[in-house]
Amino acid sequence: MRILYGVNGEGMGHATRSELVISSLIEEHEVKIIASGAAYKFLSQIFDTCQEVFGPSFAMDQGEIQRWASFTGTLSSARQQLPGTVRDWMTMVDEWKPDVAVSDFEPLTGFYARLSRTPLVCVDNIHMIDRCHHDREITDGAAQDFELAKAVTRAMVPKAGDYVIPTFFYPEVCRGRTTLVPSILRREILAAKPTRGEHLVVYSGGGEDLINTLRNAPLPVHLYGMRDGDEVGTTDGAIEYRPRSIDGFLEDLVTSRGVITGGGFSLLSEAVYLGKPTLAMPLKGQFEQLMNARYLEREGYGTCALSIDEAALDRFLDGLDEFHDRLGNYSQDGNREALEVITRTVEAAAEDSRRDRARARREARKAPR
Numbered sequence: 114m115r116i117l118y119g120v121n122g123e124g125m126g127h128a129t130r131s132e133l134v135i136s137s138l139i140e141e142h143e144v145k146i147i148a149s150g151a152a153y154k155f156l157s158q159i160f161d162t163c164q165e166v167f168g169p170s171f172a173m174d175q176g177e178i179q180r181w182a183s184f185t186g187t188l189s190s191a192r193q194q195l196p197g198t199v200r201d202w203m204t205m206v207d208e209w210k211p212d213v214a215v216s217d218f219e220p221l222t223g224f225y226a227r228l229s230r231t232p233l234v235c236v237d238n239i240h241m242i243d244r245c246h247h248d249r250e251i252t253d254g255a256a257q258d259f260e261l262a263k264a265v266t267r268a269m270v271p272k273a274g275d276y277v278i279p280t281f282f283y284p285e286v287c288r289g290r291t292t293l294v295p296s297i298l299r300r301e302i303l304a305a306k307p308t309r310g311e312h313l314v315v316y317s318g319g320g321e322d323l324i325n326t327l328r329n330a331p332l333p334v335h336l337y338g339m340r341d342g343d344e345v346g347t348t349d350g351a352i353e354y355r356p357r358s359i360d361g362f363l364e365d366l367v368t369s370r371g372v373i374t375g376g377g378f379s380l381l382s383e384a385v386y387l388g389k390p391t392l393a394m395p396l397k398g399q400f401e402q403l404m405n406a407r408y409l410e411r412e413g414y415g416t417c418a419l420s421i422d423e424a425a426l427d428r429f430l431d432g433l434d435e436f437h438d439r440l441g442n443y444s445q446d447g448n449r450e451a452l453e454v455i456t457r458t459v460e461a462a463a464e465d466s467r468r469d470r471a472r473a474r475r476e477a478r479k480a481p482r
Contacts, residue, residue, distance in 0.1 A: 114142040114463050117211035117231070119166075119222025122150025126379035127217045127237065130279065130297045132159060134215075134236060137452045138459065145209060147202060147221060166202050166221055213463040216270050223270040232462040233273040236455055238378045239401055240276050242266050244291040245284040251407050255400055262400035274465075275458050279451055281385045281443070282408035292458070294451040296382035303447050305367045307387040309437070314369040316362065316380060319394065323421050327352050327373075330426065335365045371415075371433055376402025381409055385443055390436035391415035392429040413439035 118135055121127040128151060135156075138144050146163040148156050157163040206225055216222040218237040226233035242259075243266045252259045276291040283293055312333040317323060319339065327334045328350035340347075340354040347354055355361060366372065372384045376395030384391045393409050395402035395417070406417035415436050418425040 114213065114460065115209065115211040116142050116144045116459065116463075117206060117209075117214040117222060117225065118144050118146045119214070119216045119219030120146065120148040120152040120156060121218040121237075122148055122152040124377070124379075125151055125155065126377065127219075128152035128155040129299055129379065130236075131217045132156060133297055133299075133448060134217075134452065134455055135160065137456060141456075145205075145211070147219065149219070164202065164205060166219075212466065213459055215459060216273070218269055220269045223273065227272065232466040233270075234455075234459050234462050235270055235273040235276045236279075237270075238279050238296075239266055240270075240291075241278050241280060241284075242401060242404065244276050244278060244286060244288045245293075246287040247284060247404065250411070251284075251404055252400075255403055258398055258400040258403070274462055277451075277455050277458055279382075281382050281414075282412055284408070292454055294454050295445045295448075296378075296386065297448050297451050298383060298386055301363055302383050302386060305363070305387060307367050307389070310368040310370055312365070312369055313371050313373055314362070314365040315373040317374055317394065319421065323394075324349070324352065326421050326423055326426050329423070331430065332370060335369075337362055337365075371429070371436075373429075376404075376406040376417075378405050381405055385409075385414055385440065386445060388437065388440040388443070390429070390433050390440065392418060392426070394418050394421055414443075 116138055118131065118138075120131045128148070131146075131152070132155070135144055135146060139160075144160075144162060146156055146160055147166045148163060149166050153163065153165040157165070202221060203225070211231060214222050214226040214231050214233045216233065216235050216237070218235075218239050223233055225231065242262050247259070274290060276288075278291065278293050279296045280293050281296050286293065312335055313330065315327065315334055315336045316338050317336075324339070327336065330351040332351065334352045335355050336352050337355050337357065344354050345356045355365065366383070366389065367387060369389055372380070372389045372391040374380050374384075374391065374393060376393050376399065378401070381391060381393060391409060392415055393402075393406035395406045403417075409415050410417045413436060416425070416429045416432065418429075
C-alpha cells in the first residue's frame, strides 16, 4: 500500500510524533512524506522519501499570537513560494498515486486528497478542538479564540474520512469517525526511569514576570529557553539558567519534582506519562494551549495559570503531593495502542476506497451503452 504522509512544520511536536507513526507504517507499506519548516529538517534526516513543501507560520509579540500578522505574513510568503512548490509537489504525487493520505495538520495533503478523491486520515491532537465537546469551564473567557481555532482547524484539513487524536484527556466526542488514543511519546520518554527529585524544571519563553516569580521559589529552578550567551550557567536567586540541550533537559525533566511550561501538547503529554505535576501557562490567543492546560488541571495533574505570580506558583507548589498521587493512577502501554489504531484505520480507509472503486467499475460495465 502507498501512503502519502503530510506533516505540519510549526514546532517539533508534529514531527516527533509523525516520525514514530511513519516508522511503524513503513514496516509494511511504502510511505512518501511531505513536510515544511522544522518538520522537514528533522524528518529528512531520517527518511529519504521526505520532500519539502510550503507551510504556514505564526507571528508572535510578547507571548501572544498576532492573528493578522500571522495571516498577512503567511500570505506574503505563499505568493512567493507556493506556486512552484505546489507544481513540484503535484507532479511527484500524480506520478506516484497513493492509496491513502495521512495528515498531521498539513493542509496540502488534504488538498491533494480532495482533488484526487484519495481517502484521508487525520492524525493530530489539534482536531480535539473541533471533534470533541468542550464545556464552559474549558472555554470560559476565550469564546472568540475558541471559534477562531475551530474555523482554522476546519480550514487547514477539512473533511477527512477518519480522525485519530492522541491525547492525555478524554472529553466527549461530538463528531463521527473520531477515535481518541493515548499520546504518542518519544522513545527516550518511554525508556526513561523517572525519579522524584527536589528541583523544578522550567521550559518557557515567558517574560520578566516569570523570572521575578521564580527567583524566590522555595525549590531550585532549572530554567531553559529564556537566557543565552554569557548568562547560561549563571544563577539568579533560586534560578539556574541551563544551556539548550535535548539530553540535558530530558535528564532534568525525568528527575524533577515538577514542571513549569506553556500549554504545548507534547511536553504536557510527556510530563503526564512521567508522573510530573505541571504548571501550564498557555500562550495568549492560542486556544489549543488553553484547552490542554485546563484539561490538565481538571484531571488533577497540575494547574493552569493565565498569568504567573507568587500566588499562582504557591497554588501549584501546595498541590504537588496531590498532583503526584493523581498522576500515579495514569496508565499507558507506551505507543502500542495508538500505533495499532492508526495502522488499522489507515489500512481500512485504503481498503474501503479500493472496494468503492471496484464497485464503481462493475456498475459502469453494467450500465447500458
